[in-house]
Every structure is written in structure tokens, then in C-alpha cells.
Amino acid sequence: MSHKVKIAARLRPRLDGELVDDQLQVVHATSTSSGAADVSGSSNASSAAGSYISVTNPRDPSQVFKFPFSSCYDESSTQEEIFKNDVEPLIDVVYSGITVTIFAYGVTSSGKTHTMQGTKTDVGVIPRVVRAMFEYRDHPSLAGKDVSLSVSYMEIYKDEVYDLFVQREGAPKLPVRENDVGMVFVANLSSVPIESVEEFDRVYTQATKNRSVGATNLNRASSRSHAVLTVEVTMIDHETNTTLMGKINLVDLAGSENNKQTGNDSTRMQESSAINKSLSVLGQVVHALNQGASRIPYRNSKLTRILQDALGGNAVGLLICNLAPGIKFRQDTLNTLNFAVRTKNVENKPVINERDNRPAPKPHFSAHNAPQPVGKLAGASLLQAGTGAGLGNAGVVVGANATFSGGGPGIAGYMPGHGARRASGRASLAPGSRVPRASMGGAGLGGMGYQPFAMPGGRGGGFGRLGAIGEAGPSERRESGGMGGGLTEKDIDERISRAVEAEVARRMKEKEREWQEEQRRVMEEAKEAAKEEAKEAEMRRRRESAMEGRDGDMSLPSGVLTPILKKHRDLDDELKMRLLELEKKFERGNKETQLADVLSPVSKKKTGRAYVALARAHSEKGDLNVALELYRKAESYVPDNMKLKERIIEIEWAVKNGREYVPSPKPARQQKQKKASKSKSKLAVQEEVQQAHSDERENEEHGGDAMDVDYGGVSVSLFPTSDAKMTPDANATAAGSGKRGRGRLAIPKVRSKEEFGVELTNHGEKRAFEEDGGEEEMAVGTPATGKRQRVGGEL
Numbered sequence: 187m188s189h190k191v192k193i194a195a196r197l198r199p200r201l202d203g204e205l206v207d208d209q210l211q212v213v214h215a216t217s218t219s220s221g222a223a224d225v226s227g228s229s230n231a232s233s234a235a236g237s238y239i240s241v242t243n244p245r246d247p248s249q250v251f252k253f254p255f256s257s258c259y260d261e262s263s264t265q266e267e268i269f270k271n272d273v274e275p276l277i278d279v280v281y282s283g284i285t286v287t288i289f290a291y292g293v294t295s296s297g298k299t300h301t302m303q304g305t306k307t308d309v310g311v312i313p314r315v316v317r318a319m320f321e322y323r324d325h326p327s328l329a330g331k332d333v334s335l336s337v338s339y340m341e342i343y344k345d346e347v348y349d350l351f352v353q354r355e356g357a358p359k360l361p362v363r364e365n366d367v368g369m370v371f372v373a374n375l376s377s378v379p380i381e382s383v384e385e386f387d388r389v390y391t392q393a394t395k396n397r398s399v400g401a402t403n404l405n406r407a408s409s410r411s412h413a414v415l416t417v418e419v420t421m422i423d424h425e426t427n428t429t430l431m432g433k434i435n436l437v438d439l440a441g442s443e444n445n446k447q448t449g450n451d452s453t454r455m456q457e458s459s460a461i462n463k464s465l466s467v468l469g470q471v472v473h474a475l476n477q478g479a480s481r482i483p484y485r486n487s488k489l490t491r492i493l494q495d496a497l498g499g500n501a502v503g504l505l506i507c508n509l510a511p512g513i514k515f516r517q518d519t520l521n522t523l524n525f526a527v528r529t530k531n532v533e534n535k536p537v538i539n540e541r542d543n544r545p546a547p548k549p550h551f552s553a554h555n556a557p558q559p560v561g562k563l564a565g566a567s568l569l570q571a572g573t574g575a576g577l578g579n580a581g582v583v584v585g586a587n588a589t590f591s592g593g594g595p596g597i598a599g600y601m602p603g604h605g606a607r608r609a610s611g612r613a614s615l616a617p618g619s620r621v622p623r624a625s626m627g628g629a630g631l632g633g634m635g636y637q638p639f640a641m642p643g644g645r646g647g648g649f650g651r652l653g654a655i656g657e658a659g660p661s662e663r664r665e666s667g668g669m670g671g672g673l674t675e676k677d678i679d680e681r682i683s684r685a686v687e688a689e690v691a692r693r694m695k696e697k698e699r700e701w702q703e704e705q706r707r708v709m710e711e712a713k714e715a716a717k718e719e720a721k722e723a724e725m726r727r728r729r730e731s732a733m734e735g736r737d738g739d740m741s742l743p744s745g746v747l748t749p750i751l752k753k754h755r756d757l758d759d760e761l762k763m764r765l766l767e768l769e770k771k772f773e774r775g776n777k778e779t780q781l782a783d784v785l786s787p788v789s790k791k792k793t794g795r796a797y798v799a800l801a802r803a804h805s806e807k808g809d810l811n812v813a814l815e816l817y818r819k820a821e822s823y824v825p826d827n828m829k830l831k832e833r834i835i836e837i838e839w840a841v842k843n844g845r846e847y848v849p850s851p852k853p854a855r856q857q858k859q860k861k862a863s864k865s866k867s868k869l870a871v872q873e874e875v876q877q878a879h880s881d882e883r884e885n886e887e888h889g890g891d892a893m894d895v896d897y898g899g900v901s902v903s904l905f906p907t908s909d910a911k912m913t914p915d916a917n918a919t920a921a922g923s924g925k926r927g928r929g930r931l932a933i934p935k936v937r938s939k940e941e942f943g944v945e946l947t948n949h950g951e952k953r954a955f956e957e958d959g960g961e962e963e964m965a966v967g968t969p970a971t972g973k974r975q976r977v978g979g980e981l
């Protein structure tokens with residue numbers, strides 16, 4: 187059903203003039219001298235599964251970060267190996283009608299273009315794919331079919347799309363559009379039919395000259411744009427009158443750049459900023475997908491818009507993560523690897539692009555007489571179609587107000603999808619050729635000719651006839667007779683479940699919309715209430731100042747003020763004080779609550795603890811007002827902490843009555859302290875590790891998820907989160923509050939831990955940090971015992 191984006195990491199060899207160092211290494215489970223040998227054959231998959239990239243911790247050379255990927259290629263790997271292992275198997279997928287996207291990602295000069303394009307004598311992925319696509323035409327499964335290939339080639343330069351088959355001078359900027367069924371495509375992009383590898387070579391070589399390339403300090407021929415080459419195959423089956431279309435997008439991304447290193451001039455700087463921005467959006471898209479966000483920011487750059495099918499869409503994806511050796515690139519390498527780690531969690535739902543070329547029959551009268559409500563349509567129609575058509579040429583319609591109830595005798599049960607509607611929120615990449623593209627809108631096709639490509643499980647809007655569903659791969663698809671043969675019960679069940687799945691997705695979307703609407707309403711009401719409140723407060727303030735003025739002006743003779751009036755004046759003073767206090771509290775609460783609202787529960791707890799630590803320090807110094815203020819701040823983050831509430835009341839009482847406040851003694855924890863000191867070295871290690879990555883947080887979009895750090899047999903997984911940035915106060919206060927050697931160590935780490943969600947693993951067993959309410963402690967795995975222990979902290 188779903189397919190995770192596959193990651194292959196490739197380390198390029200050292201170039202002339204580059205220093206030799208071993209900061210970055212490719213390590214294989216079955217440790218042979220050449221890493222490449224381990225991943226050289228598909229039969230050797232198990233050894234490849236244990237491979238990882240190891241990067242020395244910049245802060246402590248005795249530690250390494252580990253990044254495991256299913257394919258890791260070292261500097262001696264060849265273009266052939268990469269193609270054979272990771273790319274060639276995808277050709278079969280393309281020929282089964284699925285879109286495949288391969289993209290090379292990495293810092294500038296890490297070898298992306300070398301991998302994708304290669305050189306004349308050492309060709310890369312692109313020429314090899316084209317050759318393989320031509321060779322596949324002779325595959326027995328394609329006998330009797332008309333197979334044709336076409337190619338398009340575009341570049342995204344400074345967030346504008348250009349056709350690389352068009353002479354660069356005066357080349358128009360091409361718009362990115364979305365058709366009626368939510369497919370994203372580049373309008374007016376040429377699609378060139380190709381008959382042979384030689385013909386491809388000719389057009390490709392010419393087009394490559396149009397690509398924007400410039401010299402930087404790091405790369406004499408640095409790509410200044412993202413290039414997307416698409417090879418599309420069209421397979422027409424005259425027997426079944428269907429067309430299957432597969433395509434492969436080969437993307438050579440521009441490299442992320444550090445302008446200090448590239449030495450860019452103003453032109454290069456502009457390019458660089460566009461490159462970094464689009465890569466940053468790419469990182470945000472991956473992050474949002476990992477978070478299961480309801481809105482994925484595809485639209486924030488042309489690159490992500492065009493690639494959206496490969497990330498969380500309907501394509502199969504392979505990310506080649508290119509790495510440059512050496513200390514100079516270490517930070518970028520870590521960024522790249524973090525991005526790769528995040529990307530490997532992205533799931534796609536590949537679909538087969540098939541269309542039925544047969545003219546549509548007149549709809550059965552029941553379609554006119556008994557239109558079904560759209561909400562119920564998918565599941566019901568599928569069921570009816572499957573059974574009513576006698577499992578033969580089962581026809582299914584999913585579209586607004588269209589239904590098909592079994593079909594009359596002799597009717598090949600299919601119809602065009604009226605009112606095409608795309609159930610999936612994510613659109614697929616545009617079809618390559620302009621001609622079919624124009625006729626693929628779905629809506630308005632009437633019963634004629636082209637219908638939108640079939641999308642399984644109701645994902646595609648308005649599909650005409652369900653083609654075979656290709657999770658099982660092309661061969662199985664062919665055997666199942668999906669191209670027009672009978673449907674087995676399993677097929678029907680699968681289709682029903684897919685339709686149900688689509689329906690559920692639709693309803694969930696509806697629910698989400700309703701929820702958002704509700705949120706908006708609540709927000710507006712809250713705003714109104716706040717306005718009212720402000721108005722009232724203002725009136726109160728005016729009343730009070732008027733009173734004050736009157737008080738000032740009044741010069742009543744002594745003895746005129748009656749005891750009652752005196753009493754009232756006292757009351758007023760008290761009331762005013764109370765009011766001011768309340769207003770202050772409200773303002774403070776508002777500010778803190780707003781901040782607290784955006785933090786994760788863990789962050790809230792940590793921030794709360796940090797405030798408490800500082801408050802305690804102040805209360806011990808006798809600075810009770812400041813302490814009270816800080817405790818109240820802490821309360822915004824941990825509102826349910828009864829102990830904290832009690833403490834606030836105690837101090838309030840002490841302040842009000844001018845009494846000394848004696849904090850309650852802290853529980854003795856000698857035992858834990860002892861353990862803490864034992865673990866201190868481990869914590870120091872963590873601190874180092876986290877420090878080493880603080881730079882990365884500048885590149886939040888790249889700085890990513892889990893990263894394994896290895897020391898002394900203990901593997902530490904780092905999980906950066908973004909909300910840590912929201913707690914600068916907490917960090918600052920925490921750093922200053924370290925007492926008795928416990929808080930100091932723990933609290934700054936609390937912050938870092940929170941950012942990275944550090945996990946210590948011992949002997950392969952992972953242990954999460956314990957998050958208990960009242961204790962400011964961190965639980966860590968003990969390397970020797972694997973047992974959790976607590977360290978430091980105070981609250």
C-alpha cells in the first residue's frame with residue numbers, strides 16, 4: 187500500500203588538493219575493506235542492511251555519529267554498482283505504470299552531478315536509466331503493445347522554471363499549474379519523443395549546455411539550479427484498449443551552500459540564496475510529513491511543488507544522499523545526513539497511471555434515476571460494480587453524482603468519471619506530454635475518448651475504470667488479469683477496502699475542516715471577549731483615575747470625613763491594589779501562557795523546572811518578590827503542580843505579611859547524587875555532542891531527526907525538535923541556577939536533551955528519558971548495567 191522513500195548514501199573520493207582525514211567513513215556490517223563490495227549485489231542485502239555512515243563528533247573525536255541506511259557506498263564505489271543495486275530495479279516499476287523519482291541531494295561539490303549525469307567515460311544514473319528503459323521495451327510482457335518513450339528536461343533556477351530543450355537566451359519562464367484533478371504540471375514544457383539511446387544522447391547533451399552552471403571556490407562547475415529530467419513511457423494495449431503510462435523523474439538538485447566557503451560574488455549569492463531557500467522548503471516539507479502535519483508546505487517553492495508526488499505523494503522515491511569527505515564539509519555532511527534520516531520516514535502511496543481508451547457507453551438508466559450521495563459513493567459503487575458485472579469487466583465510477591449499478595448485459599462496465607474529484611490531498615507530478623495533459627482534466631470530458639488515469643482506491647478523481655492495482659508489482663498485476671480480465675474475490679475485497687479507505691480519508695478531511703472552522707470561531711469569540719475585557723479594564727482605570735483626581739482636589743475640612751467614608755477609601759485602595767495585581771497577573775499569565783501553548787509537554791515541564799530552579803535560588807537569597815515572580819512564571823508551564831502552587835501561596839503570604847520565608851528542605855538524595863557523579867562523564871559526553879550540533883540549529887530545515895551517537899558501546903539517538911528555540915529564558919535561567927553541581931549539569935542538558943530528545947541505548951536496548959512531574963532529573967541508561975538511573979536536578 188505504502189512505500190517509504192529509500193535512501194542511498196554515497197561518499198565521493200577525495201579530490202586533488204583536499205586533505206586526507208577520516209572524519210567520515212562508510213562502515214559495513216560485514217566489515218570488508220571496501221564498503222562498496224558489501225552492497226554490490228542485491229543478494230547481499232542483509233549485509234547492506236547493517237551499513238552506516240559514521241561521522242566524528244566535532245567536539246569529541248572519541249565519539250562518532252552513526253547514520254544507518256540500507257545502501258551505503260564508499261569512495262571506491264562505481265556508477266555501475268549504484269545503478270545495479272538501487273536504480274535498475276525501479277525500471278520495472280516505471281513500466282508497471284508508476285511514477286518513480288530519484289533525486290540526488292548533498293552539499294555543493296559532493297558529487298550529485300557526477301552521480302546523476304556522470305562523465306562521458308563514466309556515465310551516471312541518467313544515461314543508464316535511458317539505456318535500461320530502451321532495453322526493457324523487449325520485455326516479453328510488452329509483446330503486442332505500442333511502447334514509446336519521450337523525455338522532458340527542466341531546470342529550476344532562482345525559483346523559476348525553464349525548459350532546457352529551449353535555447354537559454356530568451357527562454358520563457360514556465361508556470362507551474364495544477365489541473366482539475368489536482369495534478370501539478372509545468373505548462374508548456376516540451377516533451378520530446380525519442381527513438382533510441384543515441385537520439386537521447388544528442389538531445390540531452392545539447393540541453394545540458396543550457397543548464398546554469400558556474401564556478402565557486404568549491405566546485406569549478408557548480409550547478410546553480412535544480413534539474414529535473416523526466417523519461418516517460420507510454421504503453422498502448424490495443425487488445426484491451428488501455429494505455430499505461432510510467433515515468434521516471436531524475437533530479438539533480440543544486441547543492442546546499444555555505445557562502446563563506448563557496449566565496450560567492452553577488453550573482454552567486456543570489457543564486458545561492460534561492461538554492462538554500464528551496465532546499466530549506468524541501469526540509470520543511472519532509473519535516474511536516476514526518477510530523478503528520480495537516481498542511482504540507484509544498485507551495486512554498488517551485489521545487490517542492492514539482493516534486494510533491496515523490497514526497498508523500500503517489501510516486502516511488504529514491505534519495506541519493508551525496509557526501510563529501512573531510513572536516514571542511516563535516517557540518518554540511520551532518521545536515522545532509524539529518525535530512526536523509528528524516529526523509530527515510532516519508533511514506534508514499536504509489537498508484538498506477540492507466541487510462542481506458544474505449545468510448546464510454548451510455549450510462550445505465552439507474553445512474554440517472556438514482557444518483558447516490560457523493561459521501562456514500564465510493565464503497566457502494568465499487569461493491570455494486572464488482573458483483574453486478576459478474577466479476578468480468580467490472581466497471582467502477584467514482585465521481586460526483588455518478589454511479590454504476592452492475593451494468594446491463596454486454597456493457598463493459600466503465601464510465602468516465604464525471605465531476606472528477608481527487609480524493610488524495612496530494613497531487614501527482616504532471617504527465618510529461620502536453621497532448622495527453624490537455625485532455626486529462628477529467629471534468630468535462632463527457633463520455634468521450636480520454637479519461638483520467640485510473641487511480642486505485644478512489645485516490646484519483648473521476649477515474650473511469652479501475653486498472654489492476656500494482657502493489658504486487660507488474661508481473662502479478664498482469665497475472666491478475668487486471669488489464670481487462672476477470673476479478674477475483676481478493677481483487678474485489680482489495681478494491682472495496684481501498685474505496686473505504688478513501689472514504690474514510692475524505693471524512694477525516696471533512697472533520698478536520700469542521701474542526702478548523704470551530705477553532706476559528708472559538709478564536710474569534712476569544713478575541714471579542716478580550717476586547718470586551720480590555721474595554722472594561724479601561725473604564726475601570728478611568729474611574730479610578732477620576733477618583734484619584736477627585737481625591738487630590740478634594741480638600742475637605744478635617745473631621746468632615748466620616749468613619750464610613752474612611753472605611754470606603756481604605757476599601758478602594760485595597761481594591762485598586764488588588765485590581766492592579768490582577769491585571770499584572772493577567773498580562774503575565776497571558777504572555778507566558780501564549781509561550782507555553784506552543785511548547786511540547788516536555789518543553790513546558792523543562793521550562794517550568796528551569797524557572798523553579800531560578801526562583802529557588804532567589805528565595806534562598808531572600809529576594810522573595812523576584813522569586814515569587816519566577817514561581818508564577820513556572821506555574822504557567824506546569825499549572826498542575828500542586829507543590830508549586832503551595833509554594834506560591836506560602837511566599838505570597840510571606841511577602842504580604844513582611845515575614846521571612848523559609849523554603850522547605852529538599853529531600854536528601856545522596857544515593858542518586860552518587861550515581862549522578864558516576865554518570866557525569868556520560869552526561870558530559872552528551873553535552874559535547876549537543877554542543878557540537880548547536881550550529882546546525884541555524885539550519886533548522888536541515889538539522890533533523892534521529893542521529894545515533896556511539897561512545898563506549900552506548901548508542902545515543904538524538905532527536906532535534908524545533909520548539910526548543912522557544913525557551914531562551916529557561917535556558918539562560920537554568921544555566922545560572924546550577925547549584926551543588928547538580929542543577930548546573932542537568933538543566934542546560936535538559937534544554938539540549940529537549941532539543942535532541944537524547945536516548946541512550948545499551949546493548950541495542952533503547953531507553954527513553956523519564957518525564958516525571960515533580961523531579962528535575964534525567965534518566966539515563968547506564969552503560970555497564972543497562973539500568974536507568976537518575977542524575978542531578980532540583981525542584
Ligand SMILES: Nc1ncnc2c1ncn2[C@@H]1O[C@H](COP(=O)(O)OP(=O)(O)OP(=O)(O)O)[C@@H](O)[C@H]1O
Pocket residue numbers: 197198199201292293294295296297298299300301405407408409410439440441442508
Ligand atoms: N564518485 C566520484 N568519483 C570521482 N570524482 C567525483 C565523484 N563524485 C564527484 N566527483 C568529482 O567531484 C567534483 C564535484 O562533483 P559534482 O560537480 O558532481 O558535485 P555536485 O554535488 O554536483 O556540486 P554542485 O552542487 O556544486 O553542482 C567534480 O569534479 C566531480 O568530477
